Amino acid sequence: QEGAARYGVGAGASHLISGHFAPHDTMERELAAWIAPCPSARALLFSTGYLANLAIVTALVGRGDAVFADKLNHACLNDAALLSRADFVRYAHADLKALEQRLASSGAKRKLIATDAVFSMDGDIAALGSLLELAEKYDAWLVVDDAHGFGVLGEESAAGPGNSGRGTLAQLGLVSERIVHMATLGKAAGVAGAFVAAHESVIETLIQTARSYIFTTAAPPMLSCALAASLALIRDEPERRVHLFALIDRWRAAAATLPWRALPSMTAIQPLILGANADALNISDALWKRDIWVPAIRPPTVPRGSARLRITFSASHTIDDVDRLAEALADVAQ
Structure with a gap:
């Protein structure tokens, strides 16, 4: 101002x-x-x-x-x-x-x-x-x-x-x-x-x-x-980044229990590979209906057959946010 x-x-x-x-x-x-x-x-x-x-x-x-x-x-x-x-x-x-x-x-x-x-x-x-x-x-x-x-x-x-x-x-x-x-x-x-x-x-x-x-x-x-x-x-305020990396660790532990492949990233960008374009769009939409915004990324932005959810964490997220995302994805997977 x-x-x-x-x-x-x-x-x-x-x-x-x-x-x-x-x-x-x-x-x-x-x-x-x-x-x-x-x-x-x-x-x-x-x-x-x-x-x-x-x-x-x-x-x-x-x-x-x-x-x-x-x-x-x-x-x-x-x-x-x-x-x-x-x-x-x-x-x-x-x-x-x-x-x-x-x-x-x-x-x-x-x-x-x-x-x-x-x-x-x-x-x-x-x-x-x-x-x-x-x-x-x-x-x-x-x-x-x-x-x-x-x-x-x-x-x-x-x-x-x-x-x-x-x-x-x-x-x-x-x-x-x-x-x-x-x-x-x-x-x-x-x-x-x-x-x-x-x-x-x-x-x-x-x-x-x-x-x-x-x-x-x-x-x-x-x-x-x-x-x-x-x-x-x-x-x-480096503690903001300490918190961010705690969120990433929490997510990676949860992602290992899901039926999709999480790429081996240790940064704030955590892609979840779904493969088919329709799967990425449908799961992104299902999350949106649960008040969780995770964009679906499809070709030509990524190679054919590697459509994904591009999950990105920030220091403003909480542990509860990570858990809610993981639970929602587990529900969608059933």
């Missing part, structure tokens, strides 16, 4: 015209200092994660270059690769051997490896350490979309039991000037927008050349005011 009262509800222009306000600058500095995927890191705010990924890929590579992407990456990374006009090389999910073969045989001038950190439909975590080793070996950028890790994962917190919430890279202890880190601010942070954190030279390249940054209206400055409060909660 204070941000809206002082700055209004819109930025009014792009960042490079007159839409960059003090709250934007403060938030970028705060994110750069806190996330810091490398020394001399800066951060840059975007209106959405989609625009952020478009900016990164199209600014760093083009014709004569190559993008190497996991087949289960989010669609915006795929779209970014296509728009960049670089060669678009996809490798089977998590198949590092196949990726290395493609990197080794590539004659591209510049190479970029793009990956989700936490895969949005399976909930598994990319082998980021191994990907960084390949990036170093083959002189490539490593672009990491941490939409589902930021605010949820991280190294052990100094603020108390639990992790820091700084994201997947921090949890794995990875720091490199090759890393370009993107995370969204509308999931764990609960507001809207996204940011890119990378070496200052990368950020300056985005500011000067990324069309999806230059030619779009900046996010409302009041959102950066709200994000300041949100980041304080993420940083200072």
